[in-house]
Amino acid sequence: MKKQYLGEIINHPLLGKILPVDFSPLKTCSFNCYYCSLGKTTNMTMQREDFYPVQDIIQEIDSYLTQNDYPDYLFLTGSGEPALYSKFGELARKIKERYPSIKLTAYSNASLLYDPEVRRDFYECDIMQFNLNSIIAEEFSRINQHHSQVKIGDVLDGLRKFKGEYTKPIWIHSIFGNKFNISEVNIKGLRKFIADFKPEKYIIRTFEKENDVEPLSDDTIKFIKSQMDSLNCECVYMGFD
Numbered sequence: 001m002k003k004q005y006l007g008e009i010i011n012h013p014l015l016g017k018i019l020p021v022d023f024s025p026l027k028t029c030s031f032n033c034y035y036c037s038l039g040k041t042t043n044m045t046m047q048r049e050d051f052y053p054v055q056d057i058i059q060e061i062d063s064y065l066t067q068n069d070y071p072d073y074l075f076l077t078g079s080g081e082p083a084l085y086s087k088f089g090e091l092a093r094k095i096k097e098r099y100p101s102i103k104l105t106a107y108s109n110a111s112l113l114y115d116p117e118v119r120r121d122f123y124e125c126d127i128m129q130f131n132l133n134s135i136i137a138e139e140f141s142r143i144n145q146h147h148s149q150v151k152i153g154d155v156l157d158g159l160r161k162f163k164g165e166y167t168k169p170i171w172i173h174s175i176f177g178n179k180f181n182i183s184e185v186n187i188k189g190l191r192k193f194i195a196d197f198k199p200e201k202y203i204i205r206t207f208e209k210e211n212d213v214e215p216l217s218d219d220t221i222k223f224i225k226s227q228m229d230s231l232n233c234e235c236v237y238m239g240f241d
């Protein structure tokens with residue numbers, strides 16, 4: 001059977017075997033990040049929508065899991081920002097009821113976290129992952145090229161609110177790109193935010209080679225590490241060799 005909503009199981013370096021679940025048209029996002037592996041955002045929106053019927057997605061998951069080994073995690077990705085699927089919570093709850101042994105995770109840009117309904121929907125996940133590349137408005141805009149309604153202050157407030165409500169692990173990811181978000185003030189600001197926030201993991205990455213941006217200099221890498229190494233949470237560097 002041809003799959004519409006599921007990817008292939010892949011090995012994730014931190015989560016084990018993950019199976020991506022899609023539920024939005026390519027590419028629906030409130031950001032248009034310079035480095036996005038899904039290409040350019042064609043539907044830039046802050047409006048949550050009922051893109052596909054939950055039942056159709058569940059049917060495909062059922063059919064797949066009767067014929068294949070269970071993954072460690074179902075990764076609720078969507079083709080863009082997962083919070084834009086208005087049925088996210090219902091989908092996650094139904095998956096949990098049917099497959100309590102499979103964990104759920106999602107990776108969000110945090111732009112809709114000001115909405116209590118979005119925060120509640122994300123409670124269903126066993127690990128929530130958020131991206132935060134900058135706490136400085138100018139650098140945040142440069143790297144994330146976001147919807148005009150997105151404000152860095154709202155993103156940070158939303159993250160803090162979610163942290164106060166959610167009882168399971170939160171991972172924060174920062175992706176650093178040369179000339180995008182590597183000012184001293186941003187790196188130090190991120191350090192301060194992360195030190196106060198205390199995520200379970202802080203994952204620090206840099207652009208992929210195919211992004212065609214000059215790699216970070218040794219001095220920048222050294223500076224980022226000198227700031228983040230002393231954080232009171234687990235720091236994971238990826239692509240910093």
Ligand code: SF4
Binds near residue numbers: 080
């Ligand atoms: S938030 Fe994620 S999906 Fe949206 S543009 Fe950025 S990297 Fe791509």
